[in-house]
Amino acid sequence: xxxxxxxxxxxxxxxxxxxxxxxxxxxxxxxxxxxxxxxxxxxxxxxxxxxxxxxxxxxxxxxxxxxxxxxxxxxxxxxxxxxxxxxxxxxxxxxxxxxxxxxxxxxxxxxxxxxxxxxxxxxxxxxxxxxxxxxxxxxxxxxxxxxxxxxxxxxxxxxxxxxxxxxxxxxxxxxxxxxxxxxxxxxxxxxxxxxxxxxxxxxxxxxxxxxxxxxxxxxxxxxxxxxxxxxxxxxxxxxxxxxxxxxxxxxxxxxxxxxxxxxxxxxxxxxxxxxxxxxxxxxxxxxxxxxxxxxxxxxxxxxxxxxxxxxxxxxxxxxxxxxxxxxxxxxxxxxxxxxxxxxxxxxxxxxxxxxxxxxxxxxxxxxxxxxxxxxxxxxxxxxxxxxxxxxxxxxxxxxxxxxxxxxxxxxxxxxxxxxxxxxxxxxxxxxxxxxxxxxxxxxxxxxxxxxxxxxxxxxxxxxxxxxxxxxxxxxxxxxxxxxx
Numbered sequence: 001x002x003x004x005x006x007x008x009x010x011x012x013x014x015x016x017x018x019x020x021x022x023x024x025x026x027x028x029x030x031x032x033x034x035x036x037x038x039x040x041x042x043x044x045x046x047x048x049x050x051x052x053x054x055x056x057x058x059x060x061x062x063x064x065x066x067x068x069x070x071x072x073x074x075x076x077x078x079x080x081x082x083x084x085x086x087x088x089x090x091x092x093x094x095x096x097x098x099x100x101x102x103x104x105x106x107x108x109x110x111x112x113x114x115x116x117x118x119x120x121x122x123x124x125x126x127x128x129x130x131x132x133x134x135x136x137x138x139x140x141x142x143x144x145x146x147x148x149x150x151x152x153x154x155x156x157x158x159x160x161x162x163x164x165x166x167x168x169x170x171x172x173x174x175x176x177x178x179x180x181x182x183x184x185x186x187x188x189x190x191x192x193x194x195x196x197x198x199x200x201x202x203x204x205x206x207x208x209x210x211x212x213x214x215x216x217x218x219x220x221x222x223x224x225x226x227x228x229x230x231x232x233x234x235x236x237x238x239x240x241x242x243x244x245x246x247x248x249x250x251x252x253x254x255x256x257x258x259x260x261x262x263x264x265x266x267x268x269x270x271x272x273x274x275x276x277x278x279x280x281x282x283x284x285x286x287x288x289x290x291x292x293x294x295x296x297x298x299x300x301x302x303x304x305x306x307x308x309x310x311x312x313x314x315x316x317x318x319x320x321x322x323x324x325x326x327x328x329x330x331x332x333x334x335x336x337x338x339x340x341x342x343x344x345x346x347x348x349x350x351x352x353x354x355x356x357x358x359x360x361x362x363x364x365x366x367x368x369x370x371x372x373x374x375x376x377x378x379x380x381x382x383x384x385x386x387x388x389x390x391x392x393x394x395x396x397x398x399x400x401x402x403x404x405x406x407x408x409x410x411x412x413x414x415x416x417x418x419x420x421x422x423x424x425x426x427x428x429x430x431x432x433x434x435x436x437x438x439x440x441x442x443x444x445x446x447x448x449x450x451x452x453x454x455x456x457x458x459x460x461x462x463x464x465x466x467x468x469x470x471x472x473x474x475x476x477x478x479x480x481x482x483x484x
Contacts (some may be wrong), residue, residue: 028357031193039126042068045117066094073125073452094118156224159163176234177250177266184252184264186201187406188216205269208476213269216250218262219330236306236329244294246317246327270317270325284378285427289452290324291316296445300366304334307362311370312352313377327350333362351384355437368448372396396435400463403428405450426451429458437459 045065052329073086185191187206198204208214219230234251250266291311298306308326315328331347348357354369356362371383376399384395397420402411408425409416416424430451438440441461443451450456 015339038068039122042122047116048120052430066114066121069118069121069125073121090121093121176248179250179252179264179266181254181262181264184216184266187214187266191216191218196448201263206266215267215269217265217267219265229436230265230328232332232461234265236332236334240298240306242294244290244323244325245297246325252423267327268319270319285423286320287316287318287324288375288378288427289449291326291371291374292445292449292452294324294326297448299367299445304336305364307333307335307364308367308370309333309347309362310349310352311367311374312349313374316374354439356439363439365442366445368434368442368445369436369439370433371445371448372442375431375434379412379416379424379431381415396432397463399428400432400460403432403460404463425453426458433458433461 042065045068070090073090179187184206185479186206188204189206191204193205194202195215201217204216204218206214206216216265230251230253234248246267248265248267250263252262252266254262254264295308295311298308308329309331310328313325315326317325317327319325346369347353347362348366352370352373354366373396375386376396380395380399399408399411402408403425408428409421411428412419412424430448433441433443433451434448447456451458
């Protein structure tokens with residue numbers, strides 16, 4: 001198909017490091033000025049409360065200031081510990097206000113305890129945030145001012161005529177880097193800019209020393225679940241290399257004395273976010289080919305076969321050139337080549353999971369099914385399960401009927417009206433081949449790539465409706481391993 005050319009014909013992307021660094025600096029300055037403006041407004045409100053106004057006006061001003069301060073504390077706390085400390089501190093102040101205000105002598109001074117508590121709360125907030133900002137600045141100064149590491153000359157060993165040289169630690173290019181927690185605090189600004197949250201953790205925006213924008217994924221869990229997800233994702237992502245797979249830049253493991261651990265993964269930041277925000281974009285055909293090539297690489301070109309098990313628009317990230325990159329390997333599996341399937345409990349996201357997954361029979365064809373659902377959503381510009389429907393209504397079945405009657409453009413997104421109908425029909429047929437209920441009827445991802453790129457003709461597969469039981473399993477209950 002003409003709309004799906006090989007990626008080797010595309011010009012190399014232009015470097016964006018300087019632009020990213022400049023945009024990130026502007027964003028930080030804007031956030032700082034906004035934060036400073038809010039603090040000034042609250043300070044003014046507090047001091048207006050002790051001005052030459054009526055008693056009722058003073059009470060109103062001081063009463064309005066307290067909720068504003070509480071919002072500052074709660075919404076700028078980046079960890080559960082900070083939120084607990086903030087809530088306890090604010091609660092103590094509230095108790096002091098309730099006890100002290102009615103007992104003040106006379107109506108003229110009954111607002112004074114509220115003013116004192118508000119002032120102390122805001123002053124403590126300023127000291128807290130300034131101290132965190134100062135620490136981050138000091139860390140950056142230390143890292144930039146640190147002298148270069150030189151070889152260390154040790155004593156001569158017996159029988160050696162030359163001194164033994166022990167080289168300092170160095171980092172090999174393109175291998176994941178082990179960050180310290182302090183480094184990631186500086187990179188993310190104390191985890192102050194959350195850009196996403198899912199079932200496997202939270203994602204924060206950050207900037208490295210060279211100005212490159214990164215996304216830091218924080219997995220917080222108990223010793224068993226969190227460590228298993230962390231090690232699985234590192235072991236898979238660090239050993240795959242494809243232009244349409246997200247590259248792991250680094251990692252960090254932090255333990256505390258309460259049995260909790262923080263697992264941090266550092267990835268490149270994709271300015272266009274995930275595909276679920278771009279289902280209506282005109283570049284979707286190239287995105288479909290990128291994802292297909294990435295899955296074909298995982299299934300057929302790696303040292304061990306890798307099953308992603310959670311292909312969906314939310315796990316497909318788009319870079320500045322709107323090229324797709326498959327992400328989130330938190331529940332992926334690596335299996336030997338001589339195994340056609342593996343028995344394990346259901347993994348993935350309901351709506352994108354193949355029927356056999358609920359029967360504990362995972363294989364590469366499970367990813368093919370998820371890809372087919374995603375491809376249908378790309379063509380239709382909507383979710384397959386977004387609208388309430390009758391229990392026996394399955395969107396792929398509706399698409400099959402429309403395609404068989406030559407009405408494929410009725411299910412296509414209106415934004416694709418200018419695209420050749422034959423090209424849309426070919427992509428829809430590929431998707432329908434991928435969502436066959438029986439996995440042996442589905443093509444491999446290598447065959448899918450050939451079909452999308454026009455090297456293999458695509459025919460409409462036989463109609464195969466899901467039984468009511470299969471349909472309920474596809475839409476089925478959210479499993480404990482479900483990833484948002």
